[in-house]
Amino acid sequence: MVSVILTVTLNPALDVTYRVEELQHGHVHRVDRVSIRAGGKGINVARVLAALGERVLATGLVGGPTGDAVLAELSVPHDFARISGENRRTVTVWSTMDCRATLFAERGPTVGAAEWSTFVGGFERLASVAEIVVLAGSLPPGLPDSAYAELIVRSPAPVILDTAAEPLRRGLAAHPAMITPNADELAAAIGSDAADLAEACRELAVPVAFTLGPAGAVLSTPAGSWSARPPSTIRGKATGPGNPTGTNNTISADDAFTAALARGMARRTDPQTLLADAVALSTASVVAPATGDFDPVTYERLRRTVVVRRL
Amino acid sequence: MVSVILTVTLNPALDVTYRVEELQHGHVHRVDRVSIRAGGKGINVARVLAALGERVLATGLVGGPTGDAVLAELSVPHDFARISGENRRTVTVWSTMDCRATLFAERGPTVGAAEWSTFVGGFERLASVAEIVVLAGSLPPGLPDSAYAELIVRSPAPVILDTAAEPLRRGLAAHPAMITPNADELAAAIGSDAADLAEACRELAVPVAFTLGPAGAVLSTPAGSWSARPPSTIRGKATGPGNPTGTNNTISADDAFTAALARGMARRTDPQTLLADAVALSTASVVAPATGDFDPVTYERLRRTVVVRRL
Numbered sequence: 001m002v003s004v005i006l007t008v009t010l011n012p013a014l015d016v017t018y019r020v021e022e023l024q025h026g027h028v029h030r031v032d033r034v035s036i037r038a039g040g041k042g043i044n045v046a047r048v049l050a051a052l053g054e055r056v057l058a059t060g061l062v063g064g065p066t067g068d069a070v071l072a073e074l075s076v077p078h079d080f081a082r083i084s085g086e087n088r089r090t091v092t093v094w095s096t097m098d099c100r101a102t103l104f105a106e107r108g109p110t111v112g113a114a115e116w117s118t119f120v121g122g123f124e125r126l127a128s129v130a131e132i133v134v135l136a137g138s139l140p141p142g143l144p145d146s147a148y149a150e151l152i153v154r155s156p157a158p159v160i161l162d163t164a165a166e167p168l169r170r171g172l173a174a175h176p177a178m179i180t181p182n183a184d185e186l187a188a189a190i191g192s193d194a195a196d197l198a199e200a201c202r203e204l205a206v207p208v209a210f211t212l213g214p215a216g217a218v219l220s221t222p223a224g225s226w227s228a229r230p231p232s233t234i235r236g237k238a239t240g241p242g243n244p245t246g247t248n249n250t251i252s253a254d255d256a257f258t259a260a261l262a263r264g265m266a267r268r269t270d271p272q273t274l275l276a277d278a279v280a281l282s283t284a285s286v287v288a289p290a291t292g293d294f295d296p297v298t299y300e301r302l303r304r305t306v307v308v309r310r311l
Numbered sequence: 312m313v314s315v316i317l318t319v320t321l322n323p324a325l326d327v328t329y330r331v332e333e334l335q336h337g338h339v340h341r342v343d344r345v346s347i348r349a350g351g352k353g354i355n356v357a358r359v360l361a362a363l364g365e366r367v368l369a370t371g372l373v374g375g376p377t378g379d380a381v382l383a384e385l386s387v388p389h390d391f392a393r394i395s396g397e398n399r400r401t402v403t404v405w406s407t408m409d410c411r412a413t414l415f416a417e418r419g420p421t422v423g424a425a426e427w428s429t430f431v432g433g434f435e436r437l438a439s440v441a442e443i444v445v446l447a448g449s450l451p452p453g454l455p456d457s458a459y460a461e462l463i464v465r466s467p468a469p470v471i472l473d474t475a476a477e478p479l480r481r482g483l484a485a486h487p488a489m490i491t492p493n494a495d496e497l498a499a500a501i502g503s504d505a506a507d508l509a510e511a512c513r514e515l516a517v518p519v520a521f522t523l524g525p526a527g528a529v530l531s532t533p534a535g536s537w538s539a540r541p542p543s544t545i546r547g548k549a550t551g552p553g554n555p556t557g558t559n560n561t562i563s564a565d566d567a568f569t570a571a572l573a574r575g576m577a578r579r580t581d582p583q584t585l586l587a588d589a590v591a592l593s594t595a596s597v598v599a600p601a602t603g604d605f606d607p608v609t610y611e612r613l614r615r616t617v618v619v620r621r622l
Contacts (some may be wrong), residue, residue: 102339
C-alpha cells in the first residue's frame with residue numbers, strides 16, 4: 001500500500017494579499033493587485049509535501065463561499081468536511097516601498113458540536129490509511145482546546161502536532177508522536193539556550209522539534225537531542241514580496257519544517273538526517289516565491305551542508 | 312403613479328470592517344470583530360433615501376459570491392444585472408486606539424461589452440418609471456469613461472451624476488440635470504473660494520452642488536448660486552467607529568447630500584430649500600452610527616437652522 005500523509009486544517013483561510021505602494025495609517029488605498037491563495041498551516045504543509053512529490057491528502061473544515069474559494073484554489077488532493085459557518089479570510093497588505101507585510105487574520109467560523117462529531121468520524125477513516133497525520137494551526141471558535149487531543153487519541157497513525165498555547169498543552173497529554181511548538185513560546189517559558197530547551201523537552205517524554213529561525217533548529221527525543229544550522233552564507237537572506245504569509249516569513253519556514261518532519265517520519269529516517277532535512281527545507285522555503293513553495297536547488301545544496309551536532 | 316428614485320451602482324462593493332486595537336505596520340493583527348455591509352455610492356444613496364421613507368430602486372452590476380453577499384446584505388428594493396466577474400471588497404481597518412480608519416479598496420471586476428449592453432437595455436426600462444436617476448461612484452474596469460454619459464443620454468428621467476475625474480467630464484457633456492463633483496477636485500482646478508467656485512459652475516450650464524465638509528455646501532444653477540452652512544455648534548463634531556466608510560466620514564456625508572438632492576429634485580423643491588435640506592441631512596449623517604444612516608433629531612433641527620445665502 002502506498003503511504004499517504006494526512007494533513008488536518010481545522011481553521012483554513014482564504015489568504016488575500018493586497019499590494020500597495022505604501023501603507024499609510026488613516027488613508028485610502030486603491031488596490032490594483034489582489035492575489036488569493038488557500039491558507040492555513042495544514043494546507044501549507046500539504047502543499048510543500050505535494051511539491052516534494054509525496055502522496056498527501058488534506059482534510060479539515062470548510063464552509064460558505066469562502067470555503068468554496070479555498071477548495072477551488074487548493075491544488076492538492078483533499079477531502080474536507082462541510083460546516084454551516086463560513087471560513088475566514090486573512091488580508092496581508094504588502095507595502096512595496098519598504099517590503100513590509102501587515103497581516104489581518106479573522107478568527108474563523110463557529111463550529112458546532114454535531115459538525116465536530118461528523119468530522120471526527122471522517123478523520124478516523126482517513127487516518128486509518130495514513131502513514132503520518134499532521135495536525136496544524138489554530139482552532140476555530142466553538143471547538144474545545146481538547147480538539148487536537150481527541151484527534152490524537154483517535155488516530156490509528158502517528159501524529160505530528162503543530163499548534164500553540166492551550167491546544168498544544170492539551171494535545172501533549174494525549175502523547176503525539178512529535179510536537180513542533182513555537183520557539184518564541186518555548187523561549188518565554190524556558191529561555192533561549194538550545195541545551196536548556198533540549199533538556200526541558202526531554203522531560204516532556206514526547207519528541208519535540210522547533211526552529212530557531214535563521215539560527216537553525218532543535219530536535220529532542222528520548223534517545224537524544226540535536227541542533228542543526230544552515231551554513232552562514234544562507235542565513236539572514238532577505239525575503240521577497242511573493243512570500244507574505246507572515247511578517248517575516250517564519251510561518252512559511254515553519255510549515256516547510258513540519259512538512260519535512262512528516263516526510264522523514266513516514267520514511268522512518270534517523271533523527272540527525274530528519275533534522276538536517278527539515279532545516280534544509282525550511283531554509284530553502286525562505287527564498288521561495290510563494291508560501292508552500294521552496295527553492296529546490298537551495299534545498300539540495302543545504303541537505304549536504306547543514307551541520308548537525310548532538311546536545 | 313408613485314415616484315421612484317433609481318440609483319445606479321456600477322461598481323458595488325462588499326464593505327468589510329476590521330476592528331483592531333492598534334494598526335501596527337509590519338505586524339500580525341488578530342481580528343475579533345468583522346462587520347460587513349453592502350457598499351458603493353449608489354447603494355449608500357439608496358439606503359439613505361429608503362431611511363427617509365422614499366420609494367427607491369437600486370440597480371447596477373453584481374457577480375460572483377461577493378455579489379451574492381452584497382445583495383443578501385442590501386435591505387432596499389433592488390434589480391441588479393448579473394455579470395460573470397466577481398464584485399470587489401473594500402477592507403477598512405478601524406483602529407480603536409486612535410479612532411482612525413485605514414481603507415483598502417479593490418478595483419472591481421472587468422465588465423464585458425455584452426454585459427454592458429444588456430445592462431443599458433435594462434437601465435432604460437427601469438429609468439422609464441423613475442422620477443430621478445442617481446448615477447454614483449466609480450466605474451469598474453472594462454467600462455469606458457463614457458459609460459455614465461451613455462446612461463445620461465438614454466435616461467428618460469433627469470439624472471444626478473455623482474462621480475469624479477474623466478467619467479465626470481464625459482458625463483457633463485451629456486447634460487445631466489445636476490452634477491455633484493468632489494470639492495477637492497473642484498478646488499484643485501478653480502480654488503476654494505465659494506464665489507469663485509459658483510462663478511465657474513455657472514459657466515458649465517449644468518446645475519452643480521458640492522459639499523465643503525463642515526463648512527457647508529454650494530449650489531449653483533443658471534438661475535443663481537447659493538451657499539449654506541450648518542450652525543457652528545454642530546460643525547467639527549468627532550466621528551465614531553460605526554461610520555468608517557472613509558477616513559474622515561466625508562464619503563458618508565457626501566452620499567447623504569446626494570440623496571437629499573435626489574429627493575428634493577423629485578419633489579421640485581426650490582433651490583434654497585433644496586440646498587438647506589441637503590446640508591442638514593449630510594451634517595446629520597456625520598453623527599449617525601453607520602454609513603447610509605442619519606440622526607433624525609439632528610436632521611430636523613438642522614433643517615430649520617441651516618443658513619442659506621445667495622452668492
